[in-house]
Amino acid sequence: MxxxxxxxxxxxxxxxxxxxxxxxxxxxxxxxxxxxxxxxxxxxxxxxxxxxxxxxxxxxxxxxxxxxxxxxxxxxxxxxxxxxxxxxxxxxxxxxxxxxxxxxxxxxxxxxxxxxxxxxxxxxxxxxxxxxxxxxxxxxxxxxxxxxxxxxxxxxxxxxxxxxxxxxxxxxxxxxxxxxxxxxxxxxxxxxxxxxxxxxxxxxxxxxxxxxxxxxxxxxxxxxxxxxxxxxxxxxxxxxxxxxxxxxxxxxxxxxxxxxxxxxxxxxxxxxxxxxxxxxxxxxxxxxxxxTLIADPDWVNKVKERKEHLIRKCIGCSECIKARHDEDVAIRCGVNPNVGNEEEIAEAKEKKVVAVVGCGPAGLEATRIAAERGYEVHLFCKEFGGQLNIASIPPGKEKLRWLIDYYRNVLKGYSNIIIHEGEYRRKSIMAIEPAGAIMATGAEPFVPFSIVEDMVYVYDKILYGTIKFKNKSIVVAGGGLVGCETANFLAKNNKITIVEMLEEIAPGVETVTRNHLINELKEKGTKIMTKRKVIDIKKGEIILENTGNGQREKIKCDAIVVATGGKPHNPFIIDGISNYVVGDAKEVRKIVDAVREGYMAAKEV
Ligand SMILES: Cc1cc2nc3c(=O)[nH]c(=O)nc-3n(C[C@H](O)[C@H](O)[C@H](O)COP(=O)(O)O)c2cc1C
Ligand code: SF4
Structure with a gap:
């Protein structure tokens, strides 16, 4: 044994x-x-x-x-x-x-x-x-x-x-x-x-x-x-x-x-x-x-039955801690939408064909639940895991891959899921004649500045390694979670300055996680400039306005990385059937929201 x-x-x-x-x-x-x-x-x-x-x-x-x-x-x-x-x-x-x-x-x-x-x-x-x-x-x-x-x-x-x-x-x-x-x-x-x-x-x-x-x-x-x-x-x-x-x-x-x-x-x-x-x-x-058991109450039985590949592991997203300690509300879980409900998913009375478009956490959870209900589920998938793939790249974020692995393993267990790989096309979705469609097409980077060639880069290119920097002086524009994590990724080999419009960086992130991230950035020598608005970008420099005192500042740098978050990507809806738009495709938020909305939509569809 x-x-x-x-x-x-x-x-x-x-x-x-x-x-x-x-x-x-x-x-x-x-x-x-x-x-x-x-x-x-x-x-x-x-x-x-x-x-x-x-x-x-x-x-x-x-x-x-x-x-x-x-x-x-x-x-x-x-x-x-x-x-x-x-x-x-x-x-x-x-x-x-x-x-x-x-x-x-x-x-x-x-x-x-x-x-x-x-x-x-x-x-x-x-x-x-x-x-x-x-x-x-x-x-x-x-x-x-x-x-x-x-x-x-x-x-x-x-x-x-x-x-x-x-x-x-x-x-x-x-x-x-x-x-x-x-x-x-x-x-x-x-x-x-x-x-x-x-x-x-x-x-x-x-x-x-x-x-x-x-x-x-x-x-x-x-x-x-x-x-x-x-x-x-x-x-x-x-x-x-x-x-x-x-x-x-x-x-x-x-x-x-x-x-x-x-x-x-x-x-x-x-x-x-x-x-x-x-x-x-x-x-x-x-x-x-x-x-571990908040995320998956069946952990013990799964191990006993040697189904450990089906465990939904706690990824350490700290949503439960944010709820309990920062907000003082009922706990929730980033990967287990059933915390607080503990409901069984019932077989649907009427069998339907359902399309799920997108395979990030919202789409994958929707697929799991729709399949559990006995529907014929067609999952249209460009990159399995969606944004979890890029989110797992910065230092200390590797556990996000556990969630991708979980869905890969668990979805294999359903014979009523058909995966269609490739670009999302209305025609291919219509061809399956779905009774309902769950749109979980995610988000794309939001870029509020014009791209100055060989000077301004979008964060996804950096994290995916399409563009590599070493020993450079880099400004990361955007001090939200994505900006801070991109800065943390770059800070190992470069001199980084984070520029953020708001009064603080990583606002809204659970306190312990936020402090941990800020300490790590500081230890790596990252300079943090808040209350700064980007006024202009030229080759070799960025011009900022200090919104506290109205003064202009010029920072010399080799590159600017734009990490100002994302915007919903929702290319189409299918006429004549019920459409559910979930996760970042609805509004850019967190894994917990994506998983919960995928779950809810699949229960309703
Ligand atoms: C949301 C939350 C609430 C907790 N509440 C308590 C508590 O009431 N009493 C306690 O002794 N520890 C509490 N803990 C600590 C846990 O019992 C446990 O020691 C900690 O989460 C580390 O174990 P884990 O990594 O397996 O979660 C809490 C932890 C979390 C995440
Ligand atoms: S909320 Fe996040 S940290 Fe808490 S149990 Fe769930 S996955 Fe783990």
Whole structure:
């Protein structure tokens, strides 16, 4: 068996897990504003249980309402009022032979450190952990998890940067030990309590890995039944990694805190079964697949059935993080339009011939869904993957190719898809006599300047390598995502200046990803000029207007690369039938919009 370790059982305390795969807490914002569970919330976890995972740890829940609420839509487990809802969730997950835990979370009232907490307050908070654990126990949860990483309250007690107390709580492990002891005393030690532990703060003067190992030893000794090796106070980027991060990059954290008498988990960008199996062979007892199972809830069953080529891998586009952290709305997924719905695609009653024109993410998703509904689908395709091909070229964007591979593999499984390669022609589309057409013809570069020969180039030529530069001084006109990524691509071998009209570059991009990109550009010496309007372009120079002070500036350069985004390309519609225009062909946006619109159109057509 290729993935032997992944499918070995293991015990956490006395609770047996059927395999080594955990779905970790990923806050969804699917609960209500007053902390109640919704059908959407329950279905989300039920669906992941159905997909074969051994243990689900429900996202952070509030144990001290309202002052220690961590997120606007955080579910509550602080009162018996919520018991029935939790019971329902547990029942629905247990149906699939999955075990279920819940992450008890306290944000410490957002205090910077724990120095100001009175002894009485600490006692009161400890009581809240016990109450929450008791509700979880009564609801039938198999265990609970204490969130002691990511700057939450127990993390702040553990870290020397945030705990300088002189009383017994100044013994930094005491708070976490006491939580374990009190839950054990109340519910018995047969009810496992696990900990998501900051084994490295990733911050100067904080918990380092030696200290993390010491803390892990103490907490295992104190009775915690599993330790999740995670990250503490430091930058968000380390725990909500942008696309560029390598698979399994932080599994060394689990390795370094071993050996321990209890199981240790590894987390972070584990996307393929090969990497997961290797981590289990060398570094950890269990693997934690977060966004991996958001993108594809059937990951585990697909691996078990050796259909791993059909996995829809998380590409790291950070749409889920943008929704949760930047917008505080229900999470969404760039590649899985079914997050939050978890609906089954039903066979269509009436069989139709459907044309899908364009094979970028919108067209490919539309093709998949229309085929799943049993239609005869004709996919008109110029370049399989569409703009994903060019978007995957800049540094750190390689994972976008995973989405192309997914569609290539999954579409092969349908005998009712006919692919027509080549230019899109109305005549060829009409010839199949479609009942409906989904137009997913994408976008083309938007070029607002006249092209001065041997001086001005459009970004697609650069990324595709038609034009190559080395040791040149180049101005990239346009500081949106495409401009920044083109600049990043060129910056390895050239001196780059980005010129942008707006006040900032990469606006609207998820914060962690944006910061990562800007840091990378700065590290490569890229100059960023915002609030600059292009006035004129001549051979060897560009003239700008500083919209802040109205002054003109002249920049000498060898070339100007235009990367001012795209404009919809929608060459025609077919008369007399229903037409759906989706993705960039409708309005230039992101993968998440393309996939969702392709999905919706194919459901409707
Ligand atoms: C949208 C989102 C919400 C998250 N919410 C939580 C949370 O509630 N509690 C928590 O401990 N970690 C949370 N995490 C972190 C994940 O549990 C996980 O550690 C992280 O995503 C890295 O694993 P992955 O690469 O498999 O996703 C969240 C991550 C994401 C992407
Ligand atoms: S939204 Fe993007 S980062 Fe989040 S799970 Fe989906 S593919 Fe991964």
């Amino acid at each position: 290729k993935y032997k370790k992944l499918f070995e059982s293991i015990e956490i305390g006395d609770v047996e897990l059927k395999n080594r795969i955990i779905f970790p807490p990923i806050s969804t914002n699917f609960a209500t504003l007053d902390g109640h569970l919704t059908e959407k919330y329950i279905r989300h976890y039920e669906r992941r249980a159905k997909g074969g995972v051994a243990l689900i740890i429900v996202e952070n829940v509030c144990i001290d309402f309202p002052l220690a609420r961590h997120g606007k839509f955080e579910a509550r487990i602080d009162s018996a009022e919520f018991l029935q809802e939790w019971k329902e969730l547990v029942k629905r997950v247990h149906k699939y032979d999955a075990k279920i835990s819940v992450e008890l979370t306290h944000d410490g009232y957002m205090e910077k450190n724990v120095n100001g907490f009175s002894a009485d307050k600490i006692e009161e908070i400890l009581g809240k952990y016990v109450t929450a654990a008791e509700i979880a126990f009564k609801a039938g949860f198999d265990m609970v998890e204490i969130q002691a990483a990511h700057s939450l309250l127990p993390n702040k007690f553990l870290s020397p940067l945030t705990n300088q107390r002189n009383d017994k709580w100044g013994n930094r492990t005491e708070f976490a030990i006491e939580i374990r002891k009190r839950i054990g005393n109340k519910l018995g030690y047969n009810f496992p309590v696990t900990v998501r532990l900051a084994v490295d703060d990733f911050k100067e003067g904080g918990i380092d890995l030696n200290e993390g190992k010491r803390i892990a030893d103490i907490l295992a000794e104190a009775g915690y039944d599993m330790i999740q090796a995670d990250i503490g106070l430091g930058p968000k980027e380390k725990r909500l990694e942008p696309m560029a991060y390598e698979q399994g990059w932080r599994s060394y954290l689990a390795e370094k805190i071993r050996p321990l008498p209890v199981p240790v988990t590894a987390v972070g960008v584990i996307r393929t079964p090969e990497i997961a199996e290797k981590i289990l062979e060398e570094k950890a007892d269990l693997v934690v697949l977060g966004r």
